[in-house]
Amino acid sequence: MRLSGENLTCVRGGREVFAGLSFSLAGGEALLVTGRNGAGKSSLLRLMAGLVRLAEGKLTLDGGAAEASIAEQSHYLGHQDALKPALTVAENLAFWADYLGGGDVAPALDAVDLAALADLPAAYLSAGQRRRLSIARLVAVKRPIWLLDEPTSALDAASQSRLAALMRAHLAGGGIIIAATHGPIGLEGARELQMGPA
Amino acid sequence: MNALLALIKRDMRLAVRVGGGTGIGLLFFLIIVVLTTFAIGPDPKLLARIGPAILWLGALLASLLTLDRLLTSDAEDGSLDLIMMADMPLEIAVAAKASAHWLTTGLPLVIATPFLGLLLNVNPSATLAVAFALLVGTPAFTFIGLIGAALTVSLRRGGLLLSVLVLPLAVPVLIFGMAASGTAIGEANFGTAFTILCALALMSLVVGPFAAAAALRAGLD
Numbered sequence: 001m002r003l004s005g006e007n008l009t010c011v012r013g014g015r016e017v018f019a020g021l022s023f024s025l026a027g028g029e030a031l032l033v034t035g036r037n038g039a040g041k042s043s044l045l046r047l048m049a050g051l052v053r054l055a056e057g058k059l060t061l062d063g064g065a066a067e068a069s070i071a072e073q074s075h076y077l078g079h080q081d082a083l084k085p086a087l088t089v090a091e092n093l094a095f096w097a098d099y100l101g102g103g104d105v106a107p108a109l110d111a112v113d114l115a116a117l118a119d120l121p122a123a124y125l126s127a128g129q130r131r132r133l134s135i136a137r138l139v140a141v142k143r144p145i146w147l148l149d150e151p152t153s154a155l156d157a158a159s160q161s162r163l164a165a166l167m168r169a170h171l172a173g174g175g176i177i178i179a180a181t182h183g184p185i186g187l188e189g190a191r192e193l194q195m196g197p198a
Numbered sequence: 199m200n201a202l203l204a205l206i207k208r209d210m211r212l213a214v215r216v217g218g219g220t221g222i223g224l225l226f227f228l229i230i231v232v233l234t235t236f237a238i239g240p241d242p243k244l245l246a247r248i249g250p251a252i253l254w255l256g257a258l259l260a261s262l263l264t265l266d267r268l269l270t271s272d273a274e275d276g277s278l279d280l281i282m283m284a285d286m287p288l289e290i291a292v293a294a295k296a297s298a299h300w301l302t303t304g305l306p307l308v309i310a311t312p313f314l315g316l317l318l319n320v321n322p323s324a325t326l327a328v329a330f331a332l333l334v335g336t337p338a339f340t341f342i343g344l345i346g347a348a349l350t351v352s353l354r355r356g357g358l359l360l361s362v363l364v365l366p367l368a369v370p371v372l373i374f375g376m377a378a379s380g381t382a383i384g385e386a387n388f389g390t391a392f393t394i395l396c397a398l399a400l401m402s403l404v405v406g407p408f409a410a411a412a413a414l415r416a417g418l419d
Contacts, residue, residue: 051279051418071283080276086215087208098204100284 001027001063001144003070003176009056010043017043019056023193027063027144027174030167030187034180035195041180042079044195045147048178049076064144074145075138081130082137085123089114089133092122096137103140111166112136112159127154135163138170146170148179161186201286202294209298212271223260223303224310230256231314242319249318250328250379254372256314257307257332261339262346262364264303266357268295269347269414278351278414288414293407296344304336324379327388331378331395338371338399341406348410351417371398 004024010017017040025031033041046052048059050071061070083092090105097103109115112132117125125133131154138146146167152160164186167177171187179185213220234252238245269292272278281291311332315325346364350356377391 049279049283051282053418068285072285074283076279076283078276078279080274080279082276082280084208084212084275084277086212091208091211095204095208096280099201099286100280101201 001061001174001176003059003061003145005048005057005059007057008044008047008054008059010040010047010052011055012043012052016055018195021057021193021195025176025178025191027176028171030171030177030179030190032179032181032185032187032190032192033195034182034192039195041195042149045076045149045178045180046078048145049074049147051076061145070145073143074147075141075143077134077138077146077148077151079149081134083122083125083130083133086121088119088121089125090118092133093136093140097140100137100141100143103142105140108136108140111139112162128156128159131155132159135166139166144175146175146177146179148177148181150181151179152181152183152185201284202290205281205286205291205294206298206301209295210302213298213302220302220306223264224306226263227256227260227307227310228314230259231317235317246319246321246324249315249320250324251376252318253311253314253320253328253332254335254375254379257304257311257336258339258368258372259361260307261304261336262343262361262368263357265299265340265343265347266350266353266355266360268299268344269351269410270354270356273351282414282418288411289407292344292348292410292414293341293403296340296406296410300337300340304340307336308332328379331375331392334392334395334399335371335375338395338402339368341399341402342367342371344406345409345413348413348417351414367402371395371402374398 002024006022008021009019023031033044035041043052047054048070050069059070064073093105093108097105109118112135114129114132114136151163155163167187171177231252235245272281282288308329311329312325315328342364343360346360349363350360353359374391374395378388378395
């Protein structure tokens with residue numbers, strides 16, 4: 001599998017966020033996107049998720065499912081958690097597992113250490129726990145590409161190392177990770193894309 | 199199919215658990231009817247005459263004004279992003295959300311209609327005609343309102359603007375709904391008006407989701 005972008009250009013709100021960006025990732029490889037605030041890290045991830053229009057350039061995935069778009073084969077972990085406060089932890093995860101094509105809730109909750117809080121309404125979760133529940137979604141439903149926007153924000157040290165282990169397992173299984181981050185997230189050997197003025 | 203049922207089930211659960219769902223629509227309907235009764239005063243003949251109109255207006259407003267949270271709440275917490283990325287077509291996803299909205303808001307209005315008809319002194323056969331016509335009309339209101347909800351998705355309090363935007367589309371439903379309801383009090387053909395009302399509802403079931411999905415996609419950056 002190979003995910004490549006050629007000459008990607010993004011325009012948001014009339015302002016050109018980035019232009020001429022190219023990359024190529026094979027299965028099992030990770031890309032860390034760094035840069036100052038406003039450099040366009042989140043826009044790049046949203047562009048790959050299909051949530052922002054591509055002004056110029058091409059994004060291609062070789063070796064994935066033939067009929068599916070890149071977005072349909074990706075997980076997007078954005079700044080928002082996509083959790084409903086009125087539903088419990090287990091109900092939130094079960095909904096996304098069912099909606100995104102099937103997956104097991106209990107092992108995913110164990111992987112992020114939220115099994116004990118399964119019946120707690122999501123309104124009572126702390127910011128770190130909400131983040132972990134979003135990460136559980138990535139564990140429950142198997143998809144080859146992970147687009148992570150500052151995945152370690154709000155996570156404590158133990159959760160960060162748990163996430164690093166999950167990411168390493170995903171890469172070992174042939175997956176691709178693109179993560180926007182301000183600091184190290186525990187993936188040695190990842191390539192780095194620094195975004196900023198030319 | 200599993201994904202679709204999961205979405206409908208989630209939305210219905212949220213409508214029941216969170217404020218602004220089932221109870222609010224019904225309460226709003228009740229308020230309109232009760233206030234109208236007081237405003238018009240003790241004139242049973244007049245109330246019976248305009249009762250169906252009050253019921254239809256109440257159902258229209260209760261449906262439209264509760265629709266603004268349908269898509270906005272998902273847009274605000276990032277769920278809409280994931281729904282747009284999933285392989286379930288967006289048209290079907292919004293149709294599922296609208297169905298859940300009708301089941302938790304529109305259907306209770308229809309069930310409440312016979313009781314509120316009593317308040318308005320509408321005779322039983324007319325009330326039944328109104329209830330039947332509303333059974334077809336409320337889905338039409340919901341699916342038409344879905345278009346407005348998609349257009350105002352990024353506004354926090356878009357309820358009123360949403361209603362104004364889709365009002366021109368809702369008016370034919372109102373007119374033929376009234377024609378279907380009013381006839382039981384002794385005019386022409388219930389069948390014709392009701393058939394046209396059904397046609398309008400079926401059209402909205404198709405046009406609504408497609409227009410709403412297009413509006414959501416157009417709203418992407």
